[in-house]
Amino acid sequence: MADDWRNGGFGLYVHWPFCEAKCPYCDFNSHVSRNINQKQWLTAYLSELQRSAAETPDRVLNTIFFGGGTPSLMDPATVAAVIDEARALWRPANDMEITLEANPGSVEAGRFAAYRDAGVNRISMGVQALNDEDLRRLGRIHTVAEARAAFDIARNCFERVSFDLIYARQHQTLDAWRAELTEALNMAVGHLSLYQLTIEEGTAFGDRYAVGKLRGLPEDDSAADMYMATQEICDTFGLPAYEVSxxxxxxxxxxHNLIYWRYGDYVGIGPGAHGRITLNGRKLATETHLTPQLWLNAVNAGSGEKARVSLSTEDQANEYLMMGMRTYEGLDIDRYAILAGHPLSRSKIDHLTELGMIHSQAGRLAATANGRAVLNAVIRELLV
Structure with missing residues (x-):
């Protein structure tokens, strides 16, 4: 149990909470601010890195992920200093992956070259749509032409570039999504994240939906057809899904995301960042203050965390199941049993297998293509 996290690895997540504009569908912890003291933020990040590393010494750091918000608004010098400090505090893996999220509107060649020189070796870009009208509906501040130009800049600076698209958008048809996805795959270097639009409470879209003003959303069957088409087209292009999205x-x-899905340990710093760290044989869930100024104040007082909860063995097993079943490799059946203190229900496994929702092979349990289409229901059935 004490070393279970080694099955997933060890990563660092750094949250940059600022954006140029707030997208109406976004429920991430992001804020619009015109006055950002980058030196103040760097000082706080370094303080949190030092505090976290003191608790987790002698670990090999596999990944760093700058998420947000819009981390491509960070000064390259800030990014460089965070990377340098993390490398000094932990033992960097020889093949350490360092990802930075970017929005097309914040991309320019000199800045990206500076991120590369700082140590960033992977870019994840929020394109979201290859249709100017839909970009406008989504509240994006870039055009398709700007997204393509930004992608070309990123591709010239980095060998590893991913971008995101959202589907099941307002008034989107299956044929339109097929055409757009094919266009995206012709652009793609090696990775795509493809998310179905979800309407979250507390967002501008959520408010509009609640009063019947968000029209044109696809029916459930249409959205399911788009999901299945996504799998088929991506497979054809040689980019199969390794996780649901x-x-x-x-x-x-x-x-970095595989550390989450394989239920490893990760330190989360920055406003609203979550973490999972194993200390003295206990798996702890960490959470930080959401509001940027509250987080800065808390760091100055000693720690940016607002909560730290010791997870029970049942909690750990359930989290591992929920994360592991999202991947095509699935979960290790014996590892689940060790975490939970009991094996998965044989009758539930048999039932879901008979329905064609899951399969087991070489000691691993994974969802089938049909099971992934209704994954939440499969996971609910497996949870004890």
Whole structure:
């Protein structure tokens, strides 16, 4: 149990909470601010890195992920200093993956070259649509032409570039999505993240939906057809899904996200960042203050965390199941049993297998193509 995290690895997540504009569908912790003291933020990040590393010494750091918000608004010098400090505090893996999220509107060649020189070796770009009208509906501040230009800049600076698209958008048809996805795959280097639009409470879209003003959303059957078409088209292009919403050529998978899905340990710093760290044989869930100024104040007082919860063995097993079943490799059946203190229900496995929802092979349990289409229901059935 004490070393279970080694099955997934060890990563660092750094949250940059600022954006140029707030997208109406976004429920991430992001804020619009015109006055950002980058030196103040760097000082806080370094303080949190030092605090976290003191608790997790002698670990090999497999990945760093700058998420947000829009991390491509960070000064390259800030990014460089965070990377340098992390490398000094932990033992960097020889093949450490360092990802930075970017929005097309914040991309320019000199800045990206500076990120590369700082140590970033992977870019994840929020394109979201290859249709200007839909970009406008989604509240994006870039055009398709700007997204393509930004992608070309990123591709010239980095060998590993991914971008995101959202489907099941307002008034989107299956044929239109097929055409758009084919266009995206012709652009793609090796990785695509493809998310179905979800309407979250507390967002502008959520408010509009609640009062019947968000029209043209696809019916459930249409959205399901788009999901199945996504799998078929991506397979044809050699970018099969390795997780429900993520597609990659072999070797191009996001190593940082695999730490989450394989239930490893990760330190989360920055406003609203979550973490999972194993200390003295206990798996702890960490959470930080959401509001940027509250987080800065808390860091100055000693720690940016607002909560730290010791997870029970049942909690750990359930989290591992929920994360592992999202991947095409599935979960290790014996590892689940060790975490939970009991094996998965044989009757539930048999039932779901008979329905064609899951399959087991070489000690692993994974969802089938049909099971992935209704994954939440499969996971609910498996949870004890």
């Amino acid at each position: 993520n597609h990659a050529r072999s070797g191009a998978e996001s190593q």
